[in-house]
Amino acid sequence: MIAAVLHGPNDLRIEEVKTPACGQDELLIRVKAVGLCGSDIRTIFNGHKRITYPQILGHEITGDIVKVGSGVTKYQEGQRIYVSPTVPCFDCAACKNGWYCQCENLTVPGTTIPGGFAEYMVITKDIIERGQIIPIPDNMSYENAVMTEPLSSVYACQENADVTLGDTVVVIGTGPIGCLHIELARLRGAIRVIAVEQSEVRLKMAKQFGADYLINSKNEDPVARVKEITGNWGAEKIISANPSTDAQKQAIEMAAKRGKVVFFGGVAPGKLTEIDTNLVHYNQLMLLGHFGYDHLQNYKSFALIASGRLAAEKYVTHVLPLAEIKKGIELTQSGEAIKVVLQP
Numbered sequence: 001m002i003a004a005v006l007h008g009p010n011d012l013r014i015e016e017v018k019t020p021a022c023g024q025d026e027l028l029i030r031v032k033a034v035g036l037c038g039s040d041i042r043t044i045f046n047g048h049k050r051i052t053y054p055q056i057l058g059h060e061i062t063g064d065i066v067k068v069g070s071g072v073t074k075y076q077e078g079q080r081i082y083v084s085p086t087v088p089c090f091d092c093a094a095c096k097n098g099w100y101c102q103c104e105n106l107t108v109p110g111t112t113i114p115g116g117f118a119e120y121m122v123i124t125k126d127i128i129e130r131g132q133i134i135p136i137p138d139n140m141s142y143e144n145a146v147m148t149e150p151l152s153s154v155y156a157c158q159e160n161a162d163v164t165l166g167d168t169v170v171v172i173g174t175g176p177i178g179c180l181h182i183e184l185a186r187l188r189g190a191i192r193v194i195a196v197e198q199s200e201v202r203l204k205m206a207k208q209f210g211a212d213y214l215i216n217s218k219n220e221d222p223v224a225r226v227k228e229i230t231g232n233w234g235a236e237k238i239i240s241a242n243p244s245t246d247a248q249k250q251a252i253e254m255a256a257k258r259g260k261v262v263f264f265g266g267v268a269p270g271k272l273t274e275i276d277t278n279l280v281h282y283n284q285l286m287l288l289g290h291f292g293y294d295h296l297q298n299y300k301s302f303a304l305i306a307s308g309r310l311a312a313e314k315y316v317t318h319v320l321p322l323a324e325i326k327k328g329i330e331l332t333q334s335g336e337a338i339k340v341v342l343q344p
């Protein structure tokens with residue numbers, strides 16, 4: 001079969017590999033659509049601390065079950081499925097506290113085991129027992145189902161930060177994740193959503209997903225502008241979905257009293273953000289980190305897309321054959337694509 005195999009940092013090859021065998025407690029799927037995620041691109045160029053080489057990447061996975069191991073009773077051949085890449089151990093301290101996305105032994109297809117950038121993929125016993133497989137309804141496309149993965153993280157973030165009715169929400173960074181944040185904040189009842197971004201192309205995108213105000217932070221001071229828009233009050237929820245320490249600093253400065261600031265995007269290792277802790281102290285700000293999602297949040301995100309309330313097709317701007325993954329990376333990096341979905 002054809003697969004996109006990462007042999008080391010910056011060494012991605014489209015090549016012929018052996019089609020994996022399906023064990024008795026496993027499923028084999030024909031991968032139908034798989035998302036190209038920002039984290040895949042980072043891993044392709046820089047590697048990943050948990051990856052084993054050579055590895056087939058791809059963690060936003062959908063496909064058809066083509067083989068069912070003799071020991072598997074819950075699934076049938078021909079089922080269309082979405083496969084969540086979060087497979088916790090249920091045994092470590094984090095899992096015992098219910099924080100599955102913080103699992104210390106997380107199995108991740110596309111990082112620790114082969115993922116979906118291939119024609120076929122084995123759904124291991126671990127995934128079947130401790131991951132999450134969701135059957136895709138007939139009226140839902142594979143491409144839309146793929147959006148469940150990025151949405152899950154966004155959904156979990158806004159649920160944990162309690163984005164709610166009446167909030168002014170600022171989203172800093174409007175790549176695909178930022179756009180999902182904008183649309184979801186509106187669905188959760190925000191009265192005002194403000195997008196902050198340095199790229200004009202991405203700001204236009206933010207408008208399309210329902211941002212009420214657009215601030216180009218290259219041209220104007222986002223803190224002053226948010227204060228102006230909110231009558232000097234600030235925003236109740238600020239989500240920094242980008243790798244900039246300046247944006248993190250600004251997020252704190254534009255928060256309303258008792259506001260919540262979420263660091264959704266990681267910054268370069270070793271880079272520190274300078275913050276005025278008096279703002280945190282006197283204004284009783286809450287600083288939250290966000291990473292990942294749990295099974296229930298994943299399921300609810302899938303249901304939100306399946307219901308049509310969140311129009312996933314608006315995000316999928318490019319569907320390309322797997323062999324054109326390099327073109328997909330360029331389209332994503334230039335900001336021309338919102339979401340690239342690959343078809344192996």
Ligand SMILES: [Zn+2]
Pocket residue numbers: 037038039059060149150
């Ligand atoms: Zn992803």
Ligand SMILES: [Zn+2]
Pocket residue numbers: 088089090091092093094095096102103104105106
């Ligand atoms: Zn665990």
